[in-house]
Amino acid sequence: xxxxxxxxLRKYWEEHPTTSKPGLLLWYERITKNDFAGxxxxxxxxxxxxxxxxxxxxxxxxxNYRLITYIDxxxxxxxxxxVLTHAEYDKExxxxxxxxxxx
Numbered sequence: 001x002x003x004x005x006x007x008x009l010r011k012y013w014e015e016h017p018t019t020s021k022p023g024l025l026l027w028y029e030r031i032t033k034n035d036f037a038g039x040x041x042x043x044x045x046x047x048x049x050x051x052x053x054x055x056x057x058x059x060x061x062x063x064n065y066r067l068i069t070y071i072d073x074x075x076x077x078x079x080x081x082x083v084l085t086h087a088e089y090d091k092e093x094x095x096x097x098x099x100x101x102x103x
């Protein structure tokens with residue numbers, strides 16, 4: 001799969017290098033080395049991935065971070081919408097993203 005855009009991940013791990021970088025790099029490596037037809041296949045590599053609205057949410061670094069993505073399965077594209085701490089995720093402001101409920 002192709003990730004749009006890695007720079008979003010890089011920016012986040014530069015702000016939180018010790019805690020987020022290893023987990024985000026591992027996620028990036030695994031997602032880009034695979035193709036997935038859908039959530040069931042994705043969960044073979046990422047068992048904790050959850051579909052929430054139009055997004056797929058990944059737990060990163062021992063559940064300390066949440067990676068919010070939109071996946072176009074047919075095009076094999078993963079769009080990074082947000083990287084959040086667990087506390088930021090719980091506020092649910094990320095659900096205000098236009099992509100969250102769009103068709």
